[in-house]
Amino acid sequence: MxxxxxxxxxxxxxxxxxxxxxxxxxxxxxxxxxxxxxxxxxxxxxxxxxxxxxxxxxxxxxxxxxxxxxxxxxxRRERHGDHAGYAAHHYRGETPCDLCKAGERKYRNDRRNQTKEQAA
Structure with missing residues (x-):
C-alpha cells in the first residue's frame, strides 16, 4: 500500500x-x-x-x-524577458520579474495588433 x-x-x-x-x-x-x-x-x-x-x-x-x-x-536561459519567461515564472510559483513582465506586455500588444490587422 x-x-x-x-x-x-x-x-x-x-x-x-x-x-x-x-x-x-x-x-x-x-x-x-x-x-x-x-x-x-x-x-x-x-x-x-x-x-x-x-x-x-x-x-x-x-x-x-x-x-x-x-x-x-x-x-532555460532563453526563457527570460519574454512570454515564455513570464509563463516559466508562473510555473515555478514566482512573481514574474520586471523584464518578463515587460516581455509579456510586448507579446500581448503584438498579438492584439496582429488581430487588429487581420480584422482590417
Whole structure:
C-alpha cells in the first residue's frame, strides 16, 4: 500500500528560490562546497537541498533533475524577458520579474495588433 509519505513522483509544490539557485549552480558544474558558499550554508546541507529538489521534480539523480528542469523550462536561459519567461515564472510559483513582465506586455500588444490587422 502506498502512503502519501512514501509516494514517488513530482511534487505539486514549486521549487523555492534557494532550491532554484542550488539547482542552477549544480547544472553549471559547481561542487557542493561552491554551492554551499553561494547559498551561505554548510556543505553538508547541500545534499538536503538536492534531495528536496529531486523529490519536487521527481528525479533520481542530479543529472536527471537538471534534465527535467531544462525540459520543463525551469533552467532555460532563453526563457527570460519574454512570454515564455513570464509563463516559466508562473510555473515555478514566482512573481514574474520586471523584464518578463515587460516581455509579456510586448507579446500581448503584438498579438492584439496582429488581430487588429487581420480584422482590417
Amino acid at each position: 502506498t502512503t502519501p509519505s512514501s509516494r514517488r513522483g513530482p511534487s505539486s509544490r514549486p521549487l523555492t528560490p534557494r532550491q532554484l539557485k542550488a539547482l542552477h549552480l549544480a547544472a553549471t558544474g559547481h561542487t557542493h562546497q561552491q554551492i554551499a558558499g553561494q547559498l551561505g550554508i554548510a556543505a553538508s546541507s547541500v545534499g538536503k537541498f538536492h534531495t528536496e529538489i529531486f523529490r519536487k521534480l521527481g528525479a533520481k539523480s542530479m543529472p536527471h533533475a537538471v534534465h527535467l528542469a531544462w525540459q520543463s523550462g525551469i533552467l
